[in-house]
Amino acid sequence: MTTTEVVPRPATAAGADGPAVRVRGLEKRYGGRAVLEGLDLEVRRGEVFALLGPNGAGKTTTIEVLEGVRRRDGGAVTVLGEDPARAGRAWRARIGVVSQGEPAGQALSVRETLDHFAAYTATPRSTADLLDAVGLTDQAGTRVGRLSGGQQRRLAVALGVQGRPDLVFLDEPTTGMDPVARRQFWELVRNLRAGGTTVLLTTHYLDEAAELADRVGVVSGGRLVEVGAPDELGAALRRVATVSWTEAGARRQVRTDAPAAVLRDLLAVAPSEVPGLTVTSPGLEDVYLQLVGAVPTTAGGTR
Amino acid sequence: MTAVLTTRPGPPSAARIALARTRLELRLFARERQQVVFAFAYPLVMMVIFGSLLGGDETPGGFSFPRYFLAGIAATGIMLVSFQAVATSIAAERETGQLERLQLLGTPPVAYFAGKAGQVLVTTAVQLALLLPLARYSFDVPMPVDAAHWLTFAWVTALGALAGTVLGIAVSGLGGSAASVSTSVMGFAIVLQFFSGVFFAFPELPGWMQQGAALFPLKWLTQGMRSAFLSDGASAFEIVGGWEHGRTVLVLVGWVIIGGVVCVRTSRWRRGEG
Numbered sequence: 352m353t354t355t356e357v358v359p360r361p362a363t364a365a366g367a368d369g370p371a372v373r374v375r376g377l378e379k380r381y382g383g384r385a386v387l388e389g390l391d392l393e394v395r396r397g398e399v400f401a402l403l404g405p406n407g408a409g410k411t412t413t414i415e416v417l418e419g420v421r422r423r424d425g426g427a428v429t430v431l432g433e434d435p436a437r438a439g440r441a442w443r444a445r446i447g448v449v450s451q452g453e454p455a456g457q458a459l460s461v462r463e464t465l466d467h468f469a470a471y472t473a474t475p476r477s478t479a480d481l482l483d484a485v486g487l488t489d490q491a492g493t494r495v496g497r498l499s500g501g502q503q504r505r506l507a508v509a510l511g512v513q514g515r516p517d518l519v520f521l522d523e524p525t526t527g528m529d530p531v532a533r534r535q536f537w538e539l540v541r542n543l544r545a546g547g548t549t550v551l552l553t554t555h556y557l558d559e560a561a562e563l564a565d566r567v568g569v570v571s572g573g574r575l576v577e578v579g580a581p582d583e584l585g586a587a588l589r590r591v592a593t594v595s596w597t598e599a600g601a602r603r604q605v606r607t608d609a610p611a612a613v614l615r616d617l618l619a620v621a622p623s624e625v626p627g628l629t630v631t632s633p634g635l636e637d638v639y640l641q642l643v644g645a646v647p648t649t650a651g652g653t654r
Numbered sequence: 655m656t657a658v659l660t661t662r663p664g665p666p667s668a669a670r671i672a673l674a675r676t677r678l679e680l681r682l683f684a685r686e687r688q689q690v691v692f693a694f695a696y697p698l699v700m701m702v703i704f705g706s707l708l709g710g711d712e713t714p715g716g717f718s719f720p721r722y723f724l725a726g727i728a729a730t731g732i733m734l735v736s737f738q739a740v741a742t743s744i745a746a747e748r749e750t751g752q753l754e755r756l757q758l759l760g761t762p763p764v765a766y767f768a769g770k771a772g773q774v775l776v777t778t779a780v781q782l783a784l785l786l787p788l789a790r791y792s793f794d795v796p797m798p799v800d801a802a803h804w805l806t807f808a809w810v811t812a813l814g815a816l817a818g819t820v821l822g823i824a825v826s827g828l829g830g831s832a833a834s835v836s837t838s839v840m841g842f843a844i845v846l847q848f849f850s851g852v853f854f855a856f857p858e859l860p861g862w863m864q865q866g867a868a869l870f871p872l873k874w875l876t877q878g879m880r881s882a883f884l885s886d887g888a889s890a891f892e893i894v895g896g897w898e899h900g901r902t903v904l905v906l907v908g909w910v911i912i913g914g915v916v917c918v919r920t921s922r923w924r925r926g927e928g
Contacts, residue, residue: 420757420923440665443760450758452751455678458685470674471759473663510755515659 378425404570447516457496472514675769697731725879736818744826745835810878817871
């Protein structure tokens with residue numbers, strides 16, 4: 352084996368070579384139907400970035416363009432300093448992908464599959480390490496065709512990080528995993544991040560984005576509509592609080608960016624206590640739903 | 655656990671990946687029981703059926719029927735494990751996303767194709783190692799008479815298997831689902847077998863069939879096999895009155911090299927993406 356120096360990338364050098372991913376004005380059409388209409392995206396080196404968005408928003412297409420397996424119709428894309436549409440094998444060696452496809456035949460065992468794909472990279476992690484990291488040690492001798500859906504996802508994750516990539520793409524990695532496997536996967540992503548690996552993932556699970564991501568981007572209608580840390584996403588939307596209470600047996604609620612004023616009015620007219628009074632600020636899910644247009648964003652009004 | 659690498663050695667060579675792929679293909683082949691039985695039993699069953707039904711008949715040159723047709727059965731068996739098996743497996747691998755993974759890993763297409771070829775050469779050798787003793791001991795077919803004829807048998811087999819592999823890769827590249835590729839490959843193979851004189855004495859075929867067959871490897875593979883198994887005098891009964899070894903090499907090597915380069919240049923890992 353070739354000797355390879357394995358050292359953590361110092362935090363200060365993270366931005367030294369520019370961002371891991373830079374996308375400007377990305378466009379993609381499928382048979383005249385626009386899927387991406389000028390998407391901008393920047394992923395910093397060493398961060399975990401989560402792309403959120405409804406089905407059909409263009410998340411998977413974006414990831415495929417970044418992986419260099421789908422051609423774009425417009426825009427500028429740089430991944431680890433190169434254009435994925437033209438990059439070669441040395442670039443591919445630095446990219447890890449958790450692919451949705453079958454690995455290499457149903458009749459192969461998990462261990463045989465990992466051992467086989469180790470031959471494709473100059474810097475493979477040991478099969479034992481990988482099995483342990485994704486929690487498949489007990490299934491090492493099981494044929495791939497007999498794995499559950501969640502176990503197959505875990506094998507896909509192991510294959511995605513086998514070559515010690517600098518940047519890992521995870522397209523809905525935890526779909527089909529049970530809660531225990533999901534948490535194990537989160538631990539794996541945290542370990543990748545701790546080692547300096549950049550991670551770009553798409554997910555439908557907001558708790559997953561909140562748990563893992565340094566920053567979250569929301570894709571809707573083929574554009575990145577919002578980006579920020581999970582607890583800062585949609586700052587304007589977050590200022591809107593919901594004041595709710597019970598009046599004459601019915602639940603009433605007011606959404607406002609000035610909750611104190613609403614409370615003052617409410618208390619002024621209340622005889623004594625206001626039954627069931629709560630003031631809540633929106634969580635990630637509320638912000639997300641408003642950003643993708645699933646619920647109205649206008650403040651104020653009772654319902 | 656992991657850390658970003660500051661220095662990264664170059665990716666493994668195509669030869670190393672090709673070797674890993676050959677091992678993988680052989681292992682997967684061996685685990686598909688139906689495929690193994692079909693690949694190895696098919697020529698044996700053909701030999702038994704044709705030998706038993708037509709054992710008393712004579713063919714051009716006065717050879718016993720089994721002796722003349724061993725060449726055709728060997729050739730069609732090789733096409734089965736090369737052309738047919740390769741086209742079908744590539745279409746299936748494209749459909750299940752295995753090829754997309756290879757693309758994402760930056761696998762050189764030549765390494766992938768070499769893995770197919772390596773597996774084909776091994777299964778071809780096993781197939782013939784079963785067929786020849788059956789022909790020899792059950793149907794009294796003489797084996798190649800001397801080292802030179804065995805050598806002819808070896809190069810015809812190897813080139814034929816490789817040319818069949820390339821043809822399989824080319825056909826799988828025409829696209830379509832695994833099921834549709836499998837069906838059209840089966841149909842194409844049957845027609846090609848008739849055109850190439852596997853089931854009939856080639857000189858008895860109509861001229862347009864002979865000319866059509868001459869474009870594809872199977873006719874040359876069958877003719878080359880005849881040159882290994884029949885006595886030298888039998889070449890008088892070929893269309894041009896000779897074995898045409900030179901032209902056989904030219905056509906088969908042409909398929910391997912030109913076809914191979916075209917396949918490597920135009921290979922598509924995914925469906926619907928140019």
